[in-house]
Structures are given as structure tokens and as C-alpha cells.
Amino acid sequence: MTNSISRSIPVALTIAGSDSGGGAGIQADLRTFAFHCVHGTSAITCVTAQNTLGVTRVDALPVEAVIAQIEAVRSDIGVQAAKTGMLLNPSIIAAVAQQVKDYPFANLVVDPVMVSRTGAQLIDDEAIAILREQLIPQATLVTPNRYEAQILSGLLIQSLDDMRAAAQRIYQQVGVPILIKGGGLSGAARGVDIWFDGKRYETLKTTTVETPHTHGTGCTLAAAIAAQLALGQDLFPAIQLAKTYVTQALQHALALGQGTGPVGHFFPLLLHEE
Numbered sequence: 169m170t171n172s173i174s175r176s177i178p179v180a181l182t183i184a185g186s187d188s189g190g191g192a193g194i195q196a197d198l199r200t201f202a203f204h205c206v207h208g209t210s211a212i213t214c215v216t217a218q219n220t221l222g223v224t225r226v227d228a229l230p231v232e233a234v235i236a237q238i239e240a241v242r243s244d245i246g247v248q249a250a251k252t253g254m255l256l257n258p259s260i261i262a263a264v265a266q267q268v269k270d271y272p273f274a275n276l277v278v279d280p281v282m283v284s285r286t287g288a289q290l291i292d293d294e295a296i297a298i299l300r301e302q303l304i305p306q307a308t309l310v311t312p313n314r315y316e317a318q319i320l321s322g323l324l325i326q327s328l329d330d331m332r333a334a335a336q337r338i339y340q341q342v343g344v345p346i347l348i349k350g351g352g353l354s355g356a357a358r359g360v361d362i363w364f365d366g367k368r369y370e371t372l373k374t375t376t377v378e379t380p381h382t383h384g385t386g387c388t389l390a391a392a393i394a395a396q397l398a399l400g401q402d403l404f405p406a407i408q409l410a411k412t413y414v415t416q417a418l419q420h421a422l423a424l425g426q427g428t429g430p431v432g433h434f435f436p437l438l439l440h441e442e
């Protein structure tokens with residue numbers, strides 16, 4: 169007789185940077201996968217020294233180390249959905265794009281991390297070009313924030329109509345479904361996202377959460393979409409469910425540190441303390 173239970177479980181892979189403060193990047197992605205009962209695996213691209221006030225140092229991993237992590241997971245464990253986050257430099261982006269070309273994932277969510285919420289560019293122009301030309305066209309979905317969508321489209325974004333125009337422009341370039349995230353907008357458009365798949369637009373709106381603690385929202389949304397895809401959801405329902413999750417996590421954001429705290433990924437476990 170055995171007292172162990174073995175079960176199969178969907179697997180998701182995050183290819184992203186580490187956030188020492190635990191709010192974004194790999195740390196947010198793995199918590200999000202766990203929330204969805206999806207086994208989380210990871211390929212770390214870089215290590216950031218980061219807290220709620222900002223990033224003080226970034227160390228890239230060697231390209232070979234990034235690819236070895238992806239291969240180790242892919243060749244043995246298998247991956248139902250992958251997501252990319254901070255890929256940092258041209259050589260890592262090009263190598264990940266080549267890996268994805270050689271061994272396509274069933275589902276790939278590309279969060280094109282280029283610009284922080286404060287508008288600071290995080291990767292250089294060459295890296296942006298490789299992301300646009302080599303990786304994004306292979307995605308199941310690309311999820312730029314307001315500033316990233318501005319860079320990809322060349323359009324200024326101040327309203328939902330601007331987001332729709334930018335989504336169409338980016339679609340023309342990369343040919344994959346796009347979700348432009350509106351966390352960086354102000355007023356009624358804050359927290360409203362625009363989806364375009366080449367045929368139809370959808371406006372995704374839940375409630376605007378009045379909190380300063382929004383660190384990790386973009387990573388969390390993309391990871392939740394990947395988790396839903398790993399669970400077998402179709403793309404648009406996966407996005408709707410992920411949007412609901414990130415809203416709930418924002419409603420239970422954590423007031424940690426002196427700056428922008430992280431969202432509360434495991435909010436059901438916090439409820440009994442409220």
C-alpha cells in the first residue's frame with residue numbers, strides 16, 4: 169500500500185529576470201503559476217538588485233546558461249505554455265528567439281519588457297529591434313504596456329482610441345494578437361486594456377484599483393494568461409480570466425517597502441486576516 173498520490177499537472181515556463189524584492193519577474197510569475205495550480209518552471213535571464221524604490225543593479229546571465237535552462241525543462245519536463253519577460257540584451261533575445269524557432273512552444277506569451285512604469289527605457293534600441301523582428305512574430309500573444317506600445321507603434325498613446333490605433337499598427341508589423349495594457353494611463357482609462365487580433369477589438373475593463381502598490385502587474389497578467397493557456401483555455405477567455413486575477417491581486421496589494429509595493433498574488437490566503 170502506498171500513501172503517496174502522483175498526479176499529472178500542466179507545466180508553464182517563465183523566461184525572465186529575477187527581482188530580489190519579490191514583486192515582479194520570475195518571483196511574480198512562479199507565484200502566479202502556483203495560484204493557478206500549474207507547475208512553474210523557469211529560465212532566469214538576469215538578476216536584478218531591486219526593491220520597491222527601483223533597480224540598483226542588473227547582471228545578465230551568459231546566453232548559454234539561459235538556453236541550457238530552457239532546454240533542460242523542455243527536453244524532460246515538457247511545457248504547455250511559456251512566457252517571456254525581461255530578456256535584457258540583444259544576444260539573449262536572439263538566442264531565445266532561435267530556440268523558440270527550433271522548438272516551438274504550444275503557447276507563447278511575450279511580455280515585451282522594455283520600459284518601466286515610470287517611462288524609463290530598460291533595454292537598448294538594438295534589443296528592441298530584435299524583439300520586434302525575431303521574437304514577437306512567433307508569439308501567441310504580445311502584451312506591451314502603454315510605453316512599450318508607443319515604441320512598437322511609433323504612436324503617442326493618451327486614450328483608448330490611441331491604444332486601438334497602436335494595436336492595429338503593431339498587428340500590421342508582427343501579425344500576432346496583441347493586448348495593450350492600460351495601467352499606465354490616467355483617469356477612466358487607467359486599468360483598461362485593448363485587445364486586437366487582426367479582426368476584432370475588445371475592451372477589457374474591470375475596476376480601477378486606487379492603490380500605489382502596482383509592482384509586478386504586467387508580469388502577473390502575462391503569467392496568468394500563460395497559466396490559463398497551459399490549463400487548456402482558448403486565448404481570449406484566458407485573457408479575461410487573467411485580467412480578473414490581476415485585478416483581485418491589485419485589490420489585495422501589499423504595502424511593503426517605501427515605494428511601490430507588489431500585488432497580492434495569494435490573496436485568498438490573506439482574507440482571513442482582514
Ligand SMILES: Nc1ncnc2c1ncn2[C@@H]1O[C@H](COP(=O)(O)OP(=O)(O)O)[C@@H](O)[C@H]1O
Binds near residue numbers: 285411414
Ligand atoms: N490601478 C489599476 N487598476 C486596475 N487595473 C490595473 C491598474 N494598474 C494596472 N492594472 C492592470 O494590470 C495589468 C498590467 O498592466 P500595466 O500595469 O499597464 O503593465 P506593466 O506592469 O507592464 O506596465 C493590466 O491588465 C492593467 O489594466
Ligand SMILES: Cc1ncc(COP(=O)(O)O)c(N)n1
Binds near residue numbers: 382387
Ligand atoms: C526582473 C523584472 N522583470 C520585469 C519587471 C517589470 O515589472 P512590471 O510587471 O511591474 O512591469 C521588473 N520590474 N523586474
